[in-house]
């Protein structure tokens with residue numbers, strides 16, 4: 001597997017594949033790869049001739065008091081995993097390469113409405129940072145398809161909307177969430193959990209499952225159910241940020257029994273912020 005850390009080398013590799021008529025799949029990540037990321041690579045590989053992954057801890061999507069500095073960086077182990085899963089190349093730019101003029105004067109891409117809800121309401125500027133870096137990476141890699149995890153449900157919706165709004169010729173593939181055997185969604189930030197917190201953490205998924213069971217059983221009092229779920233999270237040791245029963249498409253709060261719904265949730269366990277979701 002090739003490790004690429006300059007734009008000319010990246011463009012040369014992409015051009016070489018294009019000249020062979022090869023179809024290119026792209027998997028953007030922030031590294032510290034786990035089986036969720038590797039599943040994206042497997043899906044990408046099954047749908048294209050070449051798979052390129054990016055590893056970039058994107059400063060633009062971190063708030064001032066968030067975990068940019070402590071975010072785990074494990075390039076060597078990541079490359080071993082990517083090689084084992086048959087990725088062809090990994091692009092590992094530096095912040096200086098992606099933002100040569102600095103973040104304060106960087107042009108940006110923002111997806112209105114979808115970007116303001118849920119995590120967007122709690123993490124000001126987060127989705128602007130995500131859509132800007134993904135747009136830049138798309139312009140550099142120019143893939144045919146790109147794979148994103150459903151664990152980051154709102155992010156996936158925002159990327160789909162950005163691709164539509166900006167007429168980018170890229171097919172976006174959503175890949176189901178990979179979980180530990182106890183139900184916890186795999187996430188790089190799980191590594192921040194203490195032993196005790198790791199035992200508590202699967203309660204997030206379990207509470208979403210209970211909530212889904214109540215709705216499936218005919219309880220449509222969504223706002224009351226959201227409050228109950230937050231109380232259950234608090235009792236399980238979390239500090240809930242939100243539990244929102246939302247429309248799968250617009251991500252606005254669900255009101256109608258007939259609309260397709262998804263439960264979206266975020267909660268802190270100690271200093272670690274976890275997210276999860278469940279489609280209904």
Ligand SMILES: Nc1ncnc2c1ncn2[C@@H]1O[C@H](COP(=O)(O)OP(=O)(O)OP(=O)(O)O)[C@@H](O)[C@H]1O
Pocket residue numbers: 028029030031035036037039040147148149150151152175176177178179185186187188189190
């Ligand atoms: N458990 C998972 N199952 C499927 N896809 C996942 C999973 N975890 C992350 N992904 C996807 O991998 C891609 C890169 O995500 P990222 O590098 O932020 O990993 P992460 O584990 O979500 O980290 P974080 O702890 O920062 O949320 C995203 O498209 C994300 O949705």
Ligand SMILES: CC(C)(CO)[C@@H](O)C(=O)[O-]
Pocket residue numbers: 028029030056058061130133134152155
């Ligand atoms: C899509 C992404 C790689 C953009 O930095 C990041 O938000 C992530 O890892 O989900």
Ligand code: BAL
Pocket residue numbers: 061062152
């Ligand atoms: N997977 C989402 C990236 C972030 O929380 O910054």
